[in-house]
Amino acid sequence: MVVRVKWAALKQSRWYEYALRFVLGGLATALAGGVARFFGPEAGGLFLAFPAILCASATLIEKHERERKQKLGLSGYRRGTDAAALDAAGAGLGSIGLAAFGLGVWLLTPTLAFGSLALGSVAWLLVSVSLWRLRSKLRFVK
Amino acid sequence: MEYLVRFLAGGIVVSAFAVLGDVLRPKSFAGLFGAAPSVALATLGLALWKEGGDYVSIEGRSMILGALALAAYSLLVCQLLMRARWSALAATTTAILPWLAIALGSRQLFLG
Numbered sequence: 486m487v488v489r490v491k492w493a494a495l496k497q498s499r500w501y502e503y504a505l506r507f508v509l510g511g512l513a514t515a516l517a518g519g520v521a522r523f524f525g526p527e528a529g530g531l532f533l534a535f536p537a538i539l540c541a542s543a544t545l546i547e548k549h550e551r552e553r554k555q556k557l558g559l560s561g562y563r564r565g566t567d568a569a570a571l572d573a574a575g576a577g578l579g580s581i582g583l584a585a586f587g588l589g590v591w592l593l594t595p596t597l598a599f600g601s602l603a604l605g606s607v608a609w610l611l612v613s614v615s616l617w618r619l620r621s622k623l624r625f626v627k
Numbered sequence: 628m629e630y631l632v633r634f635l636a637g638g639i640v641v642s643a644f645a646v647l648g649d650v651l652r653p654k655s656f657a658g659l660f661g662a663a664p665s666v667a668l669a670t671l672g673l674a675l676w677k678e679g680g681d682y683v684s685i686e687g688r689s690m691i692l693g694a695l696a697l698a699a700y701s702l703l704v705c706q707l708l709m710r711a712r713w714s715a716l717a718a719t720t721t722a723i724l725p726w727l728a729i730a731l732g733s734r735q736l737f738l739g
Contacts, residue, residue, distance in 0.1 A: 491652050498649060506645045507638040510665060514637020515630050517670045526674075526682050527738060530689030531730045533667040534697045538641055540719040542648060542661050543704065547715035562712075568654055569715040570708035575658015577701030583694035586664045590671060590687030595680045602671055605687075606664060613659045620655075 486621045497549050506541050513537040534583055539576050543569040578620065582613030636669040662697060689734060696729035 513535050521529020547565035554561025589605035597604065648660030667690060675683045700722050707718035 486653055486656075488656050489652050490650050492650055494649050494652075495646070503642060503645075507642045510641020510645075510669075511634035511638035513641070513666045514669045515633045517666055518630065518633045518673070521670075521674070521686065526678075526685040527689045527734065529670075530686035531693040531696075531734060533664075533670055533686065533690045534662075534693030534730070535666065536697055536700050536719070536723060536726055538645070538665065539661040539697075539701065539704070540716075540723075542645065543708075543715040543719050546654070566708045566712060566715065569718075570705045571654040572658040572661060573701045573704040573708065573719075575655040576661035577658075577698050577705065579659035579662030580694050580698035580701055582659070583662050583664055583667075583697065584691045586667065587687045587690035587694055590667075591684050591691065592687075594675070594684040594687060598675060598680055599672070601683075601687075602668060602675070606668070609664050613662070617656055617659060 498545070502545055506538070506545075509537050509541050530587070533587075534580070539573065543572050546572050575617065578616040579609075579613045581616055582609040582611075585609055585612040633669065633673060636673060637666055640669045641665040662694075662701070689738060692733045692737065693730050696726050696733065699729050700726040 513532075516535065517529055517532040520532045547569040550568040551561035551565035554564050586605040586609040589608045590601050593601035593604060644660050644663040644665040648657045648663075651657040651660070671683050671686060674686065703722045703725060704718045707713045707722065708715065711718075713721075
């Protein structure tokens with residue numbers, strides 16, 4: 486499966502949807518900081534993987550797909566939930582990459598400081614994309 | 628003031644990853660960006676500057692457990708959408724409780 490960029494997708498989102506994700510992202514970051522301050526870094530670390538963003542993205546994807554089908558006179562409910570499920574499946578693979586990011590930060594931060602965040606991000610990307618490619622290949626073989 | 632900086636930094640990083648997720652296709656690939664380290668980059672960057680490397684390292688360790696709970700969360704959301712045909716809002720909000728239970732339970736189990 487080929488990865489491509491579809492710029493036209495940006496036109497599908499309305500300004501308040503970007504604002505919603507900005508606010509949710511900001512709140513999730515403030516929440517993680519607050520939990521770390523009151524309950525310690527061990528509890529705060531858990532909330533760095535809080536699913537607030539996934540919640541917003543899956544709901545918006547479902548809405549966009551449903552609206553596209555409704556323009557053609559169809560209900561679009563099933564298509565919407567299918568698209569949101571695909572997004573969640575991708576996020577499941579990305580979560581394993583996120584664990585690799587955490588592992589990198591845990592082991593490298595005491596020596597590399599900010600470099601560990603960069604290397605952790607590379608680890609997230611490599612693990613996530615590798616798992617996605619592996620899944621695509623396995624599905625093709627089936 | 629500190630929370631305002633966190634809010635703004637988190638909003639900007641999360642929005643950047645969200646735009647990437649919007650334009651990339653296929654959808655299963657774009658979904659990877661739903662679990663991007665956006666909140667983590669904003670939070671850990673600020674914590675590293677303010678608290679130092681050892682503090683951030685502890686956060687990174689427990690983040691591994693949070694991320695594994697997120698993988699279980701995503702799987703559950705996928706099943707609720709595909710099999711039970713719940714709406715995305717109902718599935719993603721309901722599954723937060725199991726995420727919380729798995730994250731806190733595994734922390735208790737592995738980190739004491």
